[in-house]
């Protein structure tokens with residue numbers, strides 16, 4: 122597997138405090154601390170790379186220790202890092218508090234991610250020209266994501282948009298630039314509310330009949346949708362006339378059996394692995410790529426962490 126994937130997205134330095142109970146406003150608690158790489162862009166780039174794709178990450182960084190960490194880790198993973206440097210801004214950070222029950226509260230400070238400029242994206246055209254698949258999320262400046270998907274269309278790459286996080290701004294123009302969209306249930310419900318004025322309960326989305334879910338997808342945007350449903354697997358909906366080698370216009374792929382210990386980053390594992398599979402085998406039935414992504418994401422849940430918990434191809438059970 123050696124297709125080329127260009128990920129356009131964030132690098133965050135995650136700062137994680139673990140304590141018995143989450144502190145109430147005004148309270149101080151003792152806990153333990155760890156720091157590591159994160160950000161949807163970086164997580165998905167590591168997944169694509171470890172899943173076998175030649176991978177680049179177009180991102181934005183400050184001029185700080187986190188930027189050094191990002192460069193070192195990308196190098197170690199064999200990821201080509203293309204980073205716009207913003208000396209006056211910190212690299213992106215996430216402050217994460219986790220309690221003994223695994224509940225968390227998170228603050229993300231986008232820093233440089235929020236300043237990724239369309240001009241920098243445009244100047245990276247050669248990286249787009251070499252990519253089979255361009256994969257983006259919504260943790261960097263929205264106008265940079267728009268530019269990236271336009272450029273990807275222009276250079277003939279397949280465009281994959283993971284519309285996460287759920288509260289990030291989206292526009293009809295942005296959705297229209299995606300060949301494939303990979304929301305989770307919460308993100309899909311948010312898109313429906315924003316663009317189709319439809320209210321659905323994200324927690325029960327997986328219980329909807331296939332026909333109903335397919336209709337919701339295609340009414341929102343004619344494209345291929347892969348809604349990830351956590352332990353319930355994934356739902357695929359194709360636009361009329363473009364089933365990407367699949368017989369069925371809509372179907373489910375069950376979750377691959379796993380013994381999950383930490384599902385953080387499962388969605389990133391899924392999107393990165395799907396992009397790698399599509400880049401390597403563009404003419405294979407789409408279902409094959411989704412099955413691979415499901416197997417890959419299931420394996421990622423069996424380890425703690427996100428980016429550094431991504432499995433390598435040779436670690437995937439049959």
Ligand code: ATP
Nearest residue numbers: 305349350351352354376384385386387388418419
């Ligand atoms: P996160 O926000 O934690 O990164 P997400 O909400 O974006 O994840 P999910 O829908 O939870 O993404 O999971 C993505 C995919 O990972 C699922 O479609 C499924 O294939 C796989 N997965 C998630 N949870 C499990 C599980 N418990 N067992 C097996 N596979 C799982």
